Amino acid sequence: MVGGGQLARMTHEAGIPLGIRFKLLSDTAQDSAAQVVNEVVVGDYRDLDTLRRFAEGCDVITFDHEHVPTEHLRALEADGIPVRPGPDALVHAQDKGVMRARLAELGVPAPRNRLVSDARDVAAFAAEGAAPGTGDGFPVVLKTVRGGYDGKGVWVVRGADDPNAAEPFKAGVPVLAEEKVDFARELAANVVRSPHGQAVAYPVVESVQVDGVCDTVIAPAPELAEDLALGAQEIALKVAHELGVVGHLAVELFETADGRLLVNELAMRPHNSGHWTQDGAVTSQFANHVRAVLDLPLGDPRCRERWTVMANVLGGDYPDMYAAYLHCMARDPQLKIHMYGKDVKPGRKVGHVNVYGDDLAEVRERAAHAAGYLRGTVVE
Structure with a gap:
């Protein structure tokens, strides 16, 4: 399992009654799962060579987070290592823009959304959702397409002059705008x-x-x-x-x-x-x-x-x-x-x-x- 957090800790616990040998790639030896798993490799999941060395002898690789680069997962699959979930699936949990586009293709109901490029584009997105005579379409929600969790990487924008309308773009990463659902x-x-x-x-x-x-x-x-x-x-x-x-x-x-x-x-x-x-x-x-x-x-x-x-x-x-x-x-x-x-x-x-x-x-x-x-x- 890649990732040493509490999810890995509890997954390891669930495998014990089945006699499963559990190997962990953890950021540090003090991480939650690293404290209780016998076989721990300390290393950076973003480094492909580290991932390849870790995967040696593993029957299957799984994760307690979605942050392993997609191209690294494809490399592991090319090496013959089963990766579950695979990169073609996992990218939809890694990238909110990819996820929204695919769900729309499937007809799965979701808040109105699209990728935006700057604060003016945010205002245009808000206006697109405003019913006639109801205002400017705010508030809207902005999300970085990768890396956010537990409220991080998420901003509520309440008007065109709201500082939050420009804040997400400072990191230089793609930003997804969504209607704020009541x-x-x-x-x-x-x-x-x-x-x-x-x-x-x-x-x-x-x-x-x-x-x-x-x-x-x-x-x-x-x-x-x-x-x-x-x-x-x-x-x-x-x-x-x-x-x-x-x-x-x-x-x-x-x-x-x-x-x-x-x-x-x-x-x-x-x-x-x-x-x-x-x-x-x-x-x-x-x-x-x-x-x-x-x-x-x-x-x-x-x-x-x-x-x-x-x-x-x-x-x-x-x-x-x-x-x-x-x-x-x-x-x-x-x-x-x-x-x-x-x-x-x-x-x-x-x-x-x-x-x-x-x-x-x-x-x-x-x-x-x-x-x-x-x-x-x-x-x-």
Whole structure:
């Protein structure tokens, strides 16, 4: 697995019961997964020679991020190394411009969008979407086509004179403009597909964002109409099939006030919106990703409990962790804590908790309390 973050750490954990030998290419020996994986190569994933040396003896290469250069992945494939997902699929998660163009070809619903060249072009894009007599078409959203995540590389532009209209272009990289969707909530459809075309779909979840970062995930999404739930799963399965995805695919969606679904982002790896599956599904996203990339039969994606809530633990002013564990575990014996071994930084994802049960309000309170206590923002 290329990338030493928490996704690799949890994927490695899922492979242990199958006796899978796991090899990791990590930026540093202190990265989350490097702390627990036996065979670690420390090196730069952007260097082709490093990738080739790492790939020697591997049956298959997969990833915990989308940042490996596409041309390097093609070189590995030319060397006879299976890469899953492959570069032809992964580029759609690497490049938002490529992704938007392909989804449009497939007829997949998405916000109005196009590539823009400068601040004046942003104003023109906004005006193109303005109904007669309704104003200038702002606000709009600008995104760098590569490299953004968790709110980074994203700007909301509220008018032609907004400084954010020029900010993205300073880096000299392509910029995508999108309409700012007035959505009711954010959803995520997670699916897994194997090389021979078997696919499974997890229940659609609601994803609650705070300051552009995932805070809470509710599985399944409460009060989601059955036709919308099935529609979201169908979109994700169609995208996985048409793009040739192998492994886990997360499709992040907007649910609009008038009952439409619009695709926001794609991720071709285990995803934060699927962390609930570790304790709330028959087969976790990590276990199914391992099965998929090894072309093993996929596992049951159904819920174990009526409700499961995942809450991220973000970096804060920590109390003693042992004391925090004593409190959280004694208060809620069913609580599942997953910490990543990361240095604490404000706003950084350093862990998550999973809570399940029959009463959604109670489950959400338990998850919020545990995440807050582990962060240090809840003291009782």
